[in-house]
Amino acid sequence: MDAVRVALLREVLTGTEWPGAARRFAGVLRSSVVPQGGGLLLVGTEEYEPWHMAAHLVDEAAWSGLPELAPTLVRHRARPGDPPHLGVCLGRLERVRRGETLLVVAPERPEDALLERVHDARRAGATVLALDGGDAETRGLAHETLSVAADGSVVDFDMVQHLVSAAAGENSLPGSRGSRRFRDRLSRLVDQLTAPPPARW
Template sequence: MWRMDNGQVAFLRELLASSETMAETRRFARALRSSARDDLLLLGAPDREDPWHLAAHLDEEARFVPSLKPTLVRWRPPPGAPPHLAVGLDRLAAARRGEALLVVSEAAPPTLLERVDDARRTGAVILTLDGGDRELADLAHEALTVRPDGPVSFEQAQHLVSATAGEDTGRRGLRDRLARFLDAVAGPQES
């Protein structure tokens, strides 16, 4: 699987800046930032690799936007995994109002749909990054659909979402984010 670096994501965002794809990504990112007051749960499909790469990017962005701190929920956490990688479906069953569930899956098998529906019934806000699965999108409060024939791949969309969600507003650019990062690491510069 091909991975994008920050420069490639910035370039892709610049290319798509005035496109409908980027407008939809911004809308979804705003919803993602504002939906999880208590916890942001992140879940993939049971037959696919866990969306750990997106979890890592959201965790990075959470330095600036704390509501993006994800809890990766795994279908089959390996025995002896560190606590942050050992969160299983029991956590999803305990989802409640004030929490958000971000589902990252191109297609949704029935077992995934059941879990998402259960979380919705207990009050969690459901967000989906999907490949056009109508049943999954129907369960979502907010959905971002990545079409196979669209301008970005499913993986690229995940990078766009995490980078866009990490912005405080739609007006802040890379320089502002870098300055805030440097202030967080070294402290504000004295005049």
């Protein structure tokens, strides 16, 4: 989803908790990987591999100039012949070290074996974040969570992934006028153009 569509999605969701919640979660994600120089591991469940989130974070890493946001996708069924970026299996979670960040993306409750690995990663010193469907055990393991209930609410799991990945790549602190990227200027322009008109005085 490009910057214009994300801006329109945010506009549609104005008045709900989601734009702010996604920005807060993305801020935690960004602050846990950028100072460390990377180390973002992304894992889903056996039924749900977060390809979409991985692709968006890679794009945001490139567009924002923050390569630390590019995750390593940890897969349940990686095969020896897979390309290197798709060949990282769950065994990687056993080698997690302090300073790395593990982002669990799970619309439904993860399997017990995965939860055990997440617990071990946290004990090893990793920062654990969860974008989940509201599972209490997952939330209990994570340092920070953003839960998306599958109750037919205004947003779905896919939309929230778009909001989080876009917010992670945003330049939140205004820089000097000359250093702002074209994408940031375009996003700001779209936000201004789609904002409601000022109240009459």
